[in-house]
Amino acid sequence: MTTMKEIAEQTGVSVSTVSLVLNDRDAGRVKASIAAQVRDTARKLGYRPNPLARSLRTSRTRILAFVSEEIATTPYAGGIILGAQDAASTLGYMLFTVNADGRVDEETEIATLKRYGVDGFMYAKMSNRYANVPSSLGDYPVVLVDATDREGRFPSIEPDEFRIAYDATKRLIDAQCERIAYVGCSELMLAQDGRLEGYRRALEDAGRKFDERLVVNVLNNGPALQAVSDLFDREKPDGVFCFNDARAWYVYECAARRELTIGKDVSVVGVDNHRVFAETFSPQLTTVELPHYEMGYWATCKLVSMIEDRDLSDLQLPHTTAALPPLDAPIPAKIHCTLIEKESVRR
Template structure:
């Protein structure tokens, strides 16, 4: 701006007034022309912020995240948010922070200074999050995380419903002895999916058996290592905390000459892009609705969708049926059922 002012022989303030196209500015046509000529000659670009200050906001929505852009797990949150933002004329600008608090402060500060329409604050797995204080200066919606105080609007996956849906995929095929391989990590996913599992069993009149509840590392090694203990309890179906656990379970079962779904029906969770559809047999699972979480976050931010009274929007986790669940019949299920009938 200083260069333009020098080239045009006017003050920086005059350049600012011309660029902002203020109708009430008392600037002669000649000076105005010289500023425009200088801008063109110097390749100067219009001042976005000045425009924002006039119009009261920019065309950008910020997304501040711990690691969604860098982990292979939740990228569809970004996809959903940017598609929805674009529908309403906004562009998503992303800052992926990876625990660098100073970078987070700077990125948020930049977004606020440039008057983004609002900010989505999002995490790569569903958890409690401390909302950075400066974000309270703008519209903020949490996505895939929540403020324990419940004072910020949040869009999260419906973990309990997801756990119920996963269990129902097994119940509806006649399974009654259903195990759950949960995660060792305390989290909304751990608690919610277990609760959903118990609710589904209860609704089907199947007694809850703690011996069928396992906790394992939430990856392939967890599913692989638990096989022996799992089989010792004689389940006919198993609900895995995530698709990675199911992948490890597949390997463990195969090594013992067991077939899916004939010997054991398997349900995953996540519908993880690189895995779920590509296991043999393809994995029946429950999807984490990442795309919808991002899209709903933008809708709540823009006021297109209302958050309920408690500010918490739960997005459903839908069933994705493939080939790893078959009917409960044959040796696995029947002897147990007969035993329970005191025959």
């Protein structure tokens, strides 16, 4: 195992200088050129810090906690955890995850994580909603993921719900659809509010009037199919923006029953890029990909920047489908999601 002494000998500096650089305490103490040389040498020699020694020295364990609701057990949202894990590894941290979906007591799990000495918490929800952060986390660095703190105490990261709907609706407008419907969600959440407003604004910016008759808000059940069927009979839409890919199934079903062709007679855009739906529908569904990986990666970087009180401006960011916002972005930080073109929109 490479030691600091070996790095010092290779670079011709003292062990204390190497220690300052590799512990990120070199700012204002070590010349930038020397610090760069030390880091380059450490990388070439395969230096890995001793986490136990570092924790004793800094009173930090370099362990982060990820407390989620449903995310760990939902396949397509698991990208949040993957992004958080990749960022943690890059920054020299370990990630503990806890799924608090009602089958375990959230406060008990948080207390256990505290006993392990975690340095900070990520607190995540499904489908972007307001969250009440447990009071037991009040004295820790906390970042919310796919949620907004109801009391405004903690930073958070979420999809730009307004832009999701605006971009999707504009795509249907550009496809020359005349009667564009919105199949939304009847559950109260930030995602529904933002997407309905984005749909409305895109129509208005194109010189069209918002028509409530073209909006149905449903859950995932039999009555939802009936509501979308009634929409087809009553309003005869030629374009439909759906709250998510699952709701697009109702549109495909209703079109098939009326011998309408998706991508020709009716254009459809969903949200999620969920493999079960977006890749198995025929024709394949044009959809907006939610930035699960990006949210997890950003949240970890934000949390570490809070723990270490530094801006991480030297961090090499990975290539992602959607661009990551800066760590100092206004809160809640929003990610502009990417529309994935497939076959369900008339060209």
